[in-house]
Amino acid sequence: MWIGSNTEIDDVKRAQAEAEHANRAKDKFLAALSHELRTPLTPVLMCAAALERETALQPEYREQLGMMRRNVELEARLIDDLLDLTRISRGTLQLQLEPTNVHSLLVHAEQIVRSDARAKQIKLQFELNASAHSVLADSGRLHQVFWNILKNAIKFTPAGGEIIVRTINPGTGEIRLEFIDTGIGIESQFLGLVFDAFVQADAVPSSASNGLGLGMSISKTIVEQHGGTIKVASAGADRGATFTVDLATVVADSAGDVSRPAVRSDSHHIYRLLLVEDNQATLEVLGRILRKQGHDVMTASTVEAARDFAANQEFDLVISDIGLPDGNGIDLMNELTADYGLRGIALSGYGMDEDLARTKNAGFIAHLVKPVDVDRLNRVLEQAAPVA
Numbered sequence: 514m515w516i517g518s519n520t521e522i523d524d525v526k527r528a529q530a531e532a533e534h535a536n537r538a539k540d541k542f543l544a545a546l547s548h549e550l551r552t553p554l555t556p557v558l559m560c561a562a563a564l565e566r567e568t569a570l571q572p573e574y575r576e577q578l579g580m581m582r583r584n585v586e587l588e589a590r591l592i593d594d595l596l597d598l599t600r601i602s603r604g605t606l607q608l609q610l611e612p613t614n615v616h617s618l619l620v621h622a623e624q625i626v627r628s629d630a631r632a633k634q635i636k637l638q639f640e641l642n643a644s645a646h647s648v649l650a651d652s653g654r655l656h657q658v659f660w661n662i663l664k665n666a667i668k669f670t671p672a673g674g675e676i677i678v679r680t681i682n683p684g685t686g687e688i689r690l691e692f693i694d695t696g697i698g699i700e701s702q703f704l705g706l707v708f709d710a711f712v713q714a715d716a717v718p719s720s721a722s723n724g725l726g727l728g729m730s731i732s733k734t735i736v737e738q739h740g741g742t743i744k745v746a747s748a749g750a751d752r753g754a755t756f757t758v759d760l761a762t763v764v765a766d767s768a769g770d771v772s773r774p775a776v777r778s779d780s781h782h783i784y785r786l787l788l789v790e791d792n793q794a795t796l797e798v799l800g801r802i803l804r805k806q807g808h809d810v811m812t813a814s815t816v817e818a819a820r821d822f823a824a825n826q827e828f829d830l831v832i833s834d835i836g837l838p839d840g841n842g843i844d845l846m847n848e849l850t851a852d853y854g855l856r857g858i859a860l861s862g863y864g865m866d867e868d869l870a871r872t873k874n875a876g877f878i879a880h881l882v883k884p885v886d887v888d889r890l891n892r893v894l895e896q897a898a899p900v901a
Contacts, residue, residue: 548836548862550592554884556794558585562887563802579628589884594727596864598710601734605866608651608738612763615646615655615688619678622659629667636675643680643688647765654735658743661728662692662756669754670696682762690758699747699754707745708733736760782898785809785826789819789833789842790860795885799832802887816840823849830897831857832890835872843875850876858893860885 564570565578600606623637630637648655666676674695683689699707710730736743741760747753786803790796791814800812811826813819816839822828831849835842842859849855859872864882872880879893 547592547596547864548883551589551862551864551883552792552795554585554589555792556798558582558589558884559795559798559802559887561585563798563805583629585884591727593864594731597731598727600866601731606734606738607866608654608735610649610651612647612765613650613652613655614765615643615648615650615680615690615760616641618652618656619659619680619690622656622663623678625660626663626667629664630676633667633670633672633674635667635670635672638675638677640677640679643682645682645686645762645765646680646688647763648688648739648760649763650739650760651735655739658732658735658758659690661732662758665728666692666694666696666754666756670694683759686762688760688762690760692756692758693753694755695753698750698752699745700750701747704745704747708743782895783807783809784829784894786811787819787822787828787831787833787855788812789816789831789837789845790814791834791837795883799885799887806891814838816845819845820848823853823855828853828855830894831855832860833857835859835861835863835868843871846872846875846877856897858890858897 561578561582565575565582567575570578597606619639619641623639627637663676663678670676676695677691677693679691679693681689681691708729710727733743736758739760741758743759744757746755746757786808788796788800788803788810790799790812793814796812796814800810803810811822811828813822814837816837819831819833823831831846833842833845837845842857842861846855846857846859849857857877859875859877859880860883861868861872861880862883864880869880878897881890881893
């Protein structure tokens with residue numbers, strides 16, 4: 514039995530304290546970096562998405578706007594991957610489990626990547642043969658896994674190739690998903706590295722590698738947290754690859770079996786909204802989009818201006834940024850709730866678990882992380898509508 518001296522014990526404690534301080538500093542840096550990267554993406558994404566829906570524009574222009582939107586969304590996904598990696602390393606990646614239709618998630622993932630596949634003339638074929646396809650899952654996280662696999666398959670499959678997505682029930686209480694591509698393949702020495710973080714650049718040719726190499730590592734963790742497995746197989750270079758996901762099924766419950774909501778172009782309930790945002794471009798673009806959808810919107814860029822509006826006008830909801838030049842959205846929401854009974858939706862470039870907890874405790878009914886997805890905002894607005 515080893516018994517250390519007081520000096521050695523003090524050294525250990527000091528090292529532990531320094532490590533904890535370094536971790537806190539890293540988390541603070543990632544949160545700040547996330548905020549600074551997300552904020553300028555928001556008005557670009559909203560403008561591109563709104564203009565892409567304008568039927569008066571020529572198809573070629575709408576196609577280019579779609580390209581812009583997809584690339585902004587990809588940039589946001591890379592930021593999310595960095596935050597997810599932090600959650601995984603800290604063991605704080607949380608799942609909200611409920612009965613989920615796997616086939617619905619696959620169909621939605623296909624809708625998202627369809628234009629990318631079309632641009633490379635890649636044939637997407639879905640063979641959804643599993644008769645039992647409900648699983649207990651976090652639908653958003655499982656959708657993230659399917660999207661990651663499909664995006665990788667498209668990225669690493671040459672023009673004119675083919676991707677097959679197949680589901681079967683190999684046994685009672687099991688569903689297997691196979692993602693088969695005719696892409697560049699994976700050499701045997703790299704197969705064991707596919708699910709490691711930050712190794713993509715070494716495992717594939719430089720011309721095909723453009724990313725942080727986090728998606729498959731995060732996907733593996735998500736699948737395993739669902740009690741499943743994910744594996745990869747390839748016959749070698751230029752022989753394609755097959756990713757296989759195995760999950761346990763549950764008895765389908767039509768009342769509780771959920772998938773991602775259908776995309777909506779606008780909210781059907783009309784509100785009097787107080788929009789608080791200090792980024793002028795985001796304030797103008799989001800205000801314009803909401804007004805076009807029929808909402809009565811007043812905009813403020815400071816806490817003081819928001820207070821003045823709330824004191825002199827009636828509002829149904831507040832949509833507020835968290836970081837404001839003369840205060841913060843947390844204190845503002847607490848004040849507006851106490852004084853006027855208002856509810857709020859938080860918009861923020863901060864998306865760490867601690868940030869979501871703070872806004873929830875402040876009474877925000879939702880926390881949307883920038884860049885703002887207007888379709889998701891519309892779904893929150895619909896959910897916030899009073900029951901008739």
